[in-house]
Amino acid sequence: MADTQISDHVHAAFDAAGDIDGALLPVLHEIQARCGYIPSDAVPLVADRLNLTRAEVHGVITYYHHFRQKPAGKVVVQVCRAEACQSVGADQLAEHVVKSLGCDFHETSRDGSVTLEPVYCLGHCACGPSIMVGDDVHARVTPERFDKLMQRAGSAA
Ligand code: FES
Known part of the structure; x- marks a missing residue:
C-alpha cells in the first residue's frame, strides 16, 4: 500500500x-x-x-490478536475456541480446520485464500461448534460441514 x-x-x-x-x-x-x-x-x-x-x-x-499486521487472505475464517463450543467438539473441529487449510491460527494459507483466526464466543453457544466465514456465522459445524463451507467460499471468491 x-x-x-x-x-x-x-x-x-x-x-x-x-x-x-x-x-x-x-x-x-x-x-x-x-x-x-x-x-x-x-x-x-x-x-x-x-x-x-x-x-x-x-x-x-x-x-490484541484482533489487529492484523499483514493483509488477510481472501476469506477470514474464525473458529470459536471458547468453553461452550469446546464442550461440543470445537477442539476436534479446530484440528481438522488447521490440517485442511494447511495453516495455524493467526496465519494465512499458502495460496493466500484463507486467514484463520480464533474467536472467543460468537453468541451461538447453544449450537456450537460455531465458526464465522467472512461475515456469516455458522452453527453446529462438523469437519464435513466445514469442508463444504470452504468449497462454497472458494467458488464464491
Ligand atoms: S462459546 Fe462458541 S459461540 Fe459462544
Missing part, C-alpha cells in the same frame, strides 16, 4: 473516531476496517498524532 494511501486512511480514521481521549483503540479499529490490517507505516503517524511512542502503539497492536 502506498504511503499516501496509508496517510489518507490514518487521517480518515482519526476523523471517524472523533476527538476523544484515549482514541488509540477506535483509531486502530478504523484503520484495520479501511486497510484490512494495520500497515507498519501507519504506526508512526498514529503515535505522533496521539503523542505516544511508536513502541506504545506497536505494543497495543501486538497485544
